[in-house]
Amino acid sequence: MRSSTLTWASSLCLLSALTPLISPVVAVKENDFKKCDQSGFCKRNRAYADNAHANGALWTSPYNILPESASLKDGQFQAVILKTINKQGETVRLPITVSFTEAGVARVTVDEERRQNKDIELRHNSAARKERYNEAEQLVIVGGLTLDKTAKAVGDDSSTSTTVQYGPDGQFEAYIQYSPFSVEFKRDGATEIKFNDRGLLNMEHWRPKVEAPAAKEGEEAPAPPAEESTWWDETFGGNTDTKPRGPESVGLDISFVGYDHVYGIPSHAGPLSLKETRGGDGSYTEPYRMYNLDVFEYILDSPMTLYGSIPFMQAHRQDSTVGVFWLNAAETWVDITKEKIRSNPMALGAGAETDTKTHWISESGLLDVFVFLGPTTQDVLKKYSELTGYTAMPQESAIGYHQCRWNYVSDDDVKDVDRKMDKFGIPYDVIWLDIEYTDGKKYFTWDADKFVDPSGMGERLDEHGRKLVVIIDPHIKNTDNYEVVSQLKSKEFGIKNKDGGLFDGWCWPGSSHWIDAFNPKAVDWWKTLFKYDTFKGTAENTFIWNDMNEPSVFNGPETTMPKDNLHHGGWEHRDVHNLNGMTFHNATHLALMSRKSGELRRPFVLTRSFFAGSQRLGAMWTGDNQASWDHLAASIPMLLSQGIAGFPFAGADVGGFFGNPDKELQTRWFQAGAFYPFFRGHAHIDARRREPYLAGEPYTTIITSALRLRYSLLPAYYTAFHQAHVSGEPIIKPLYYTHPNAEGGFAIDDQFFIGDTGLLAKPVLTEGQTTIDMFIPDHEVYYDYFDYSVVPTQAGKRTHMPAPLDTIPLLMRGGHIFPRRDQPRRSSQLMKYDDYTLVVAVPRTGGRAEGSLYVDDGDSYDYEQGQFIHQAFVLDGDTIKSTRASGSGEPPKKAGAWLKAMADVHVDKIVVVGAPTSWAGQTEVTVTSEGQTWTAPLDYTPASGGRAAFAVVRHVNARVGSDWQVTVA
Known part of the structure; x- marks a missing residue:
């Protein structure tokens, strides 16, 4: 669901009601969201990179390891980096730790020693923390940190560098150069990844604020130098962000040597193989941004930020995959460029290779990067999952079909939809309720006039083996006679403003407060609200949808929370923004696990906002898309990107959230959605009703066939989810993952394999299309799933296939066996x-x-x-x-x-x-x-x-x- 698109000057007086009538459908306004040159720290670091490039060989990184500080013990290299900050040779001390794990993962962490100085006085608000944010690990990392105590220094003992051999069979090396500081990560003697080889490492150090001299009478105060203009405060869209700690961004260049394709860092509405952002054919002009925002009707083919962020990137070439995980929860930008190189200086053409060079920039926090040297994609993803957690094993019903819209208007409406789905023989497992079920947007309540008997509604669904999902968002209506907000205020469990008072913002209910789910006591309180005798009308088949948890704040900067707000422990919101959605998701997950003593049922919680580790908690969806063919097409690379970033339980609103799909688009979207790991139809409150039985013939029959295909394949999907749960593998897999040597498939993102079934699907994504060209990655035989015909194929080429409206292009690859259930039923529970x-x-x-x-x-x-x-x-x-x-x-x-x-x-x-x-x-x-x-x-x-x-x-x-x-x- 979506925020209002009215201007705040004209609509604040209406927000306490926030009826559907003030939700006009318009395209996203890009100017409402920052570009890099409007984000002070991004602009400064890009300028830093430009300066280094312009100076070429004359540029020298001002970061050098103090040789006498370096030591290697029990799997950790530790030293101090000296950053030279002026021509007088003054330095800042930056402790560095390079950890090597038993699994063969390297971790580079750089902090700032001066942050620990307890004499530092902030400009205001002594409650704010003084050191760099250092608690992301506690929320994100769940394992995989056991140190490799056999890691050893190899080569000549030198005062200029250290080479550490580590990993299984000692196949990996980290060459740490002292001056200027850089690290090369090698596998079997060949360099795969480089840190700071372009000299773009930049840790903005703490400095006291020097007040500008007062203006002389009759004169204007002098403006600060341009590079300092956003150090202490920054204004965008009428909102001013105060920065009591001053500039504290971290930037680092990371090069993937010999790799032409990089993937990951979702969520963005662009291709699976990430584009260049500074030069290159068809490149973007902006960096990829990771700053979780409520971006309705998002534009396509863009590096613009969306609702969630996973700062995990893989690079792939023939038969080799490596990766990095940038553990930082602050606003982050990533530039990508590619540079042709020659492995043989005398070679032309065929001898050319590509280095992909990336530049990572975060507003605050530590420099904390994990390095995975593969060599396989499966190995990289498994080791990442060991760190951040594996996909939660879902309920079987959760991977069936979910029927949703904003909003089913009453319990009679819900029961009527349930009855008609049965009447037309259309299987489904879950029906959903958006915000209109509540009493005046007060969560944990029901509209007594429309939902007269919610318990009876739930019982009716349970008789058919079905579940109910209701929405619970993190904003709590600030109104009288509402026990939930009274408790939040009295217990001080809300997020605070920069002055330490309870933050008040605007969302669906109007004036609202936000639960601070970073506070363990607030989480314990949140759990009490879901108990059956508290949230009356819910039952064991009731589950939860967390929306708006970026968080979305209608009158906030970029429709989110001010960065100088304060969370539990005194951390600023800027430090933890991208983690916020996950902490709320986690609180709700824990709440469902404690609704009733002794009830150990797997929870289902859908989230819109997410971060690395969210895969442990439930499912996500790609947010407020449009009922258009290009949004249908964009859903495939977006979901593939989620899968290879460790969060495969992902879906997109089938049919498009905004607008009204025509019958062909709706039908084709159901055919594509039948393969989504999370399969939900959803629509805006102003959209026409579009339950499958309303489509009319032949569309209802074709849609029903797609749904029945999904249900027949549930055993295969459930098996794939188990594999994801134990190894981190995606549910739907791109060709570079399944065929790492088939170079022609590395950038293909409109077809995919399903688990380990050998099923290769290519949904029809274009209006009026009745044939498709499917890329065949190998010499194996492929059969049509439906009629067993042998598909004429040639490895590395596309094969032309018919795809009329009633047909889903789906092939079976020889050499595979997969399970299914063939008896049609109306829900998975009945199967x-x-x-x-x-x-x-x-x-x-x-x-x-x-x-x-x-x-x-x-x-x-x-x-x-x-x-x-x-x-x-x-x-x-x-x-x-x-x-x-x-x-x-x-x-x-x-x-x-x-x-x-x-x-x-x-x-x-x-x-x-x-x-x-x-x-x-x-x-x-x-x-x-x-x-x-x-x-x-x-x-x-x-x-x-x-x-x-x-x-x-x-x-x-x-x-x-x-x-x-x-x-x-």
Whole structure:
């Protein structure tokens, strides 16, 4: 949902009501949001870079390690960097620690020693912290920091540098040069990443404010030098940001040596392979910005900031991936340039390689960067996930279809939608309520006139195996006779303004206060508000949507909170801004886990704002998109970017939030959304109702087919979520991830593989399109998912395929096995004990295919005690086997209720696409399992008219949780 677009001068008097009538649909106003030259610290650091470039070889970085301070012990290199700050040779001391972990990750942290001086007096507000913000690690990092005590210095003992060998088998090195300071990170002797090789390291040190001399009578006061004009305060859009600590930005250039493609740093509405920002064909002119903001109807193909930030970047070339994670929660900008180099100075053309050079700039905080040297994308992402946490294992219902709009207007409306979805045979799992369900925008209340019986509404949904999600935002209405705001005030759990008073701003309810979820006591209080006897009308099938948590403040600078506001511990909002949404998401996550004593159900909480680590807590969506074809197309690279940045439980509003999609766009968007990890239809309050049954024929039937495809593939998606939960892998995977040598696929971001299924999808994203060209990354055989035809392919080329409106381009890659459930049901809960079908795609050569199935009760945490089924499947010639997946441990000694019930669930059918001709004439197979042997019928259909031969084994009747073998012949 969205903030009002009226000007504040004309609308403040109306905000206490904030009815839908004051939400006109207009495009985002770019001028409402900063460009780099309007952000003092970004402008200064870009100018610093320009000065270094202009001076070329004459430029020398003023940062040098003091040689006698350097030491290496127990996996940590420590020293002091001296920053020369003037021609007189005065220096600032910057302690540096380079840590090396057992997993082979390096971490470079630089602080400012002078910050610890307790004699520093700030200009105002003694409650504000004096040191650089240093608590991001406590909120973001959850593991992976065990030091590699075998890390050792190698090479000549020198007073000019130290080389540290670290990582598994000592394959990594960090060459730390003292003067000027720089670091080269090497793998197997080759340099992969460089820090400060362009000399752009810049830590703006603490300095006392020198008041300008008073103006003489009749004269104006002299203006400060241009570079100092935003040191102590800065104005934008009529708001003045006071800066009691003065300038304190951190900047660093990071070069990826020999890498042409970089990915990540979501969220931005641009291509997966990030563009250059300073020169280059088709480049942007602004840096990528990471500053979580409420940017409605965002523009496309832009480095403009959006709702969430993950400062994690990967670089990829053929057969090699590396990455960096910039642990800083303040406003951050990233410039990207590319430079052609030659590995052989005499070579032309083919000998040329590319270095991608990046420049990272944050407003405050430490310089704190993690380095991942791969060599695979999977390795980089797993190590990042070890640090920041793996994707939460969702409820199974959470990966079904979610039906939402702003707003379903009453409990009768909700029940009517539920009834009509059943009437038309349209599956869904969750229905959502936006802010209009509340009593006057007061969260934890219900509009008693419209939602007369919320408990009865929830019970009705529960009968059909469905869930309810209601919205709870971080702004609390400042009004009389509202117990929640009274408690927040009395307990002092709100965010404070720069003077230490309770911050008051404007959002949906009008005058509001914001919970400070950095305060552990405030989180404990927040948890009490969700208990069933407090938030009356909610039940075990009620879950939560956190919106507006950037935070969105309608009358704030750039529609967010003033940077000089104060949080728990005295930290300024500028220090923690990008973490704010995650702390609120975390508070709600914890609240749902404590609603009732002994109730250990997995929570579902959707968030709009996020940071690194948010993947531990729930799902995200890409915010307020538009009902347009280009926004549909943009959703794919945006979601792929989320996945490779460690937060794969991601979706986009199907149909577009703003506006009214025509029937073709709505249909194609459902076909694309059927593959989103998070699959939700959503619409603005002024948009026409667009529940699937309203589309009319043939559209309703086509949309229903897309939804049923998603539900049939839920076992494959749930298995992919489990893989993400244990290894950090994406749910939908870009081609560079699955085919690291297929260079032609590195920039492709309109098609993707699903988990490890071998399913390759390319949704139709263009109006009127009835054919598509799909890139084929390898020499394997590909079959059409729906008719088993063999797709004419050539590795590294595109293949032309028909794609009429009722068709979703979906291929099966040979060599894979994936599970599905074929019985149509109206919700995932009602599929819980249905039998399974296995689909086997036979490879071009070798006759071997592999796959897996993971399943648990889809609701509780019993899987942590071994209450799950995880089977690996292998086709090897004429035999198909199912065995307990490696790494799954021993089965539990005692089966719980769910596992006992699964004893009656079987693999009912096996479909083998590309079945060998030797199976022709066979009418049955032998099944062996649990000490027994029986036969099952086999139907073989020979190849014909471009369709592959296929075989169907019916009535396999092997328990899904058991080991079994099917043998043909």
